[in-house]
Amino acid sequence: MIENVVLQAVTDGTEGIIVRGALSQDRSAIEVIMSTYFLDIEDIPISDFVVALLGQRVLGAACMCKGKVIEVHSIAVHPNHRKKGIGRMLLEALTSQLTHNTLLYTRTTAPMFFERTGFQKLEASVKSEIWDDCASCDKLNACTQSVLCLKVR
Ligand SMILES: CC(C)(COP(=O)(O)OP(=O)(O)OC[C@H]1O[C@@H](n2cnc3c(N)ncnc32)[C@H](O)[C@@H]1OP(=O)(O)O)[C@@H](O)C(=O)NCCC(=O)NCCS
Numbered sequence: 772m773i774e775n776v777v778l779q780a781v782t783d784g785t786e787g788i789i790v791r792g793a794l795s796q797d798r799s800a801i802e803v804i805m806s807t808y809f810l811d812i813e814d815i816p817i818s819d820f821v822v823a824l825l826g827q828r829v830l831g832a833a834c835m836c837k838g839k840v841i842e843v844h845s846i847a848v849h850p851n852h853r854k855k856g857i858g859r860m861l862l863e864a865l866t867s868q869l870t871h872n873t874l875l876y877t878r879t880t881a882p883m884f885f886e887r888t889g890f891q892k893l894e895a896s897v898k899s900e901i902w903d904d905c906a907s908c909d910k911l912n913a914c915t916q917s918v919l920c921l922k923v924r
Pocket of ligand 1: 810844847852854857859880881883888
């Protein structure tokens with residue numbers, strides 16, 4: 772569960788945007804943003820999300836899942852508001868929930884964003900070692916998702 776930490780942006784581009792833990796009333800806005808990019812969030816509790824808001828409007832959302840490893844499951848920013856620093860704010864809100872030296876993983880088709888925000892790319896072969904669903908996936912050999920990892924500071 773994401774604690775109700777609030778990040779307030781003051782830099783150009785993200786001025787006025789805040790990031791907080793998601794509330795039940797944010798679910799439909801989160802679903803709309805995630806579905807824009809075909810990201811599936813069906814089984815994830817709302818309490819695992821953070822949202823970026825400008826006033827009442829949800830401009831982005833991200834969620835973290837804790838299983839065998841801790842993983843950024845999904846992150847998305849409204850198409851009209853990308854490249855303004857909102858994705859970075861969402862990641863900071865997630866990592867602020869983790870203790871020093873925790874490893875945070877992601878499987879993603881957007882490796883450049885994660886590299887720019889401090890993640891390091893791992894060999895694709897680790898997918899099947901880390902995740903059971905990858906190990907049992909019949910499309911693993913054709914999978915285009917990169918694996919990256921961040922050690923939380
Ligand atoms: C990936 C995503 C969440 C990034 O959000 P964003 O608000 O645009 O990212 P930011 O503005 O915070 O960018 C942070 C850094 O990453 C870089 N970056 C962001 N998207 C990038 C991309 N697609 N390719 C290369 N670099 C990228 C930015 O230039 C910035 O670098 P800088 O700080 O050195 O200038 C957003 O582009 C998105 O919603 N993409 C579609 C959904 C998706 O692919 N999600 C990831 C898979 S779950």
